[in-house]
Amino acid sequence: MFKMMLARGLAAILCLSLGFSVQPAWSQPAMTLAQATTVSPQELQQMARIIKQLQVIERDTQQKMTQAVQSAGLTPEQFMQIAEQKDASGKNTQSVSAADEAKFKQALPNVQKALIDSQGQQEAILQKEGLSVDKFNSTMEILVKNPQLQQEVQKLLDK
Numbered sequence: 420m421f422k423m424m425l426a427r428g429l430a431a432i433l434c435l436s437l438g439f440s441v442q443p444a445w446s447q448p449a450m451t452l453a454q455a456t457t458v459s460p461q462e463l464q465q466m467a468r469i470i471k472q473l474q475v476i477e478r479d480t481q482q483k484m485t486q487a488v489q490s491a492g493l494t495p496e497q498f499m500q501i502a503e504q505k506d507a508s509g510k511n512t513q514s515v516s517a518a519d520e521a522k523f524k525q526a527l528p529n530v531q532k533a534l535i536d537s538q539g540q541q542e543a544i545l546q547k548e549g550l551s552v553d554k555f556n557s558t559m560e561i562l563v564k565n566p567q568l569q570q571e572v573q574k575l576l577d578k
Contacts, residue, residue, distance in 0.1 A: 458561055458568055465548055466558055467575035472544045480537040487529030491522045498526060 458466075488498040501523045504513045511520070545555050562568050 458558060458565075462558060463568065463571055464575060465550070466555075466562065467572050469544055469548050469550070469555065470572070471576060473541060476537055476540045476544070480533050483533040483536075484530045487533065488526045491526035491529075493519065493522045493526060498523060498530070 485495055488495050493501075497519065501511075501515055501519060504511050504515060506512050515523070542552070545552060550558075562572060
C-alpha cells in the first residue's frame with residue numbers, strides 16, 4: 420500500500436510537471452476528432468500559467484520529500500529502494516535491515532503528507548484557472564502529441 424501511494428504520488432507530480440496524463444485514459448471522457456487536436460491561443464496561455472505554477476509546487480514537494488527522507492537518515496535512493504521492495508500489504512519482499520526499516524517508517528508519513536499537500540495545491544490551481552482535471556489532462560495530451568504546440572507553450576513559459 421505504501422509503495423503504491425508513494426509511486427502514485429511521485430508519478431502524479433512527475434506527470435503534471437512533464438505534461439503527461441495523471442488520470443488513466445479510460446477515465447477520461449471521449450473527445451471528437453476536432454476537440455482532440457485543437458487548442459486555442461487562450462488555452463495555450465492558460466496552460467503555460469498552470470504549468471509554471473505546477474513546476475513551483477513540484478520543486479517544493481521534491482524538497483520536502485528529500486528533507487523528510489534525509490532527516491530520517493536515508494538517501495532518496497535508499498528510500499525508493501525500500502519502497503519498491505514492499506508488496507501490496509506493505510511487507511518487504513526482500514531483506515531490509517531493521518534500522519533502515521525504522522528510518523523508512525519515520526520518513527514515510529512526512530513523504531505522504533508532502534504528496535497529499537501537493538495534490539491539493541495542484542487541484543486548487545486547476546480550480547482557480549477554471550479547469551477540471553479531465554480538461555487539463557486532455558489538453559496536455561494534445562500538447563504532448565503536437566511539437567508545434569509544445570514550442571508555443573515553451574515560448575510562453577520562457578517569458
